[in-house]
Amino acid sequence: MELNKNIYNLRKAKGFSQEYMAEQINVSRQTISNWELGETSPNPEQLVLLSQILETSVDKLLGNKTNFKEKSEKYNYIYLGTMVVCGSIAGIWAFTANRFKLSEMALIIIGGVAIGYGIGLIIDGVLKKIEWKSSMSKEETQKSLKKKL
Numbered sequence: 001m002e003l004n005k006n007i008y009n010l011r012k013a014k015g016f017s018q019e020y021m022a023e024q025i026n027v028s029r030q031t032i033s034n035w036e037l038g039e040t041s042p043n044p045e046q047l048v049l050l051s052q053i054l055e056t057s058v059d060k061l062l063g064n065k066t067n068f069k070e071k072s073e074k075y076n077y078i079y080l081g082t083m084v085v086c087g088s089i090a091g092i093w094a095f096t097a098n099r100f101k102l103s104e105m106a107l108i109i110i111g112g113v114a115i116g117y118g119i120g121l122i123i124d125g126v127l128k129k130i131e132w133k134s135s136m137s138k139e140e141t142q143k144s145l146k147k148k149l
Helices: 003-014 018-025 029-037 044-053 058-062 073-097 102-148
Strands: none
Touching: 003 029, 003 058, 018 029, 018 044, 044 058, 073 102
């Protein structure tokens, strides 16, 4: 684990002594030394205090390099795009029909936007299913390759 190295390197980078760190966390200087040598590890509450003093996240202290995949912005554009397109089509239709009042046209446009949002939900679901299936096939391919080796 990289925790001991991270504590040492971050402490040195900040110019903190072991005594200063010990005072801030309410432990002995020897405890800080043991953490840095990897003989013991801080408990969760001490990890949070360490992260605050060293101005870093607990994940970085622990050496967690996992990047969590966030929802892509392309999905946001799907919703926005379908809402604009459907709302525009509804508005153009209502205007060219030339038989609706202004308030009725506004309601038709709002209805078009709502339909666009629903279409966006369907497209989003289909894309996620495709993405899930493609990730599953990659994992299955990797498993079969490992079995052959």
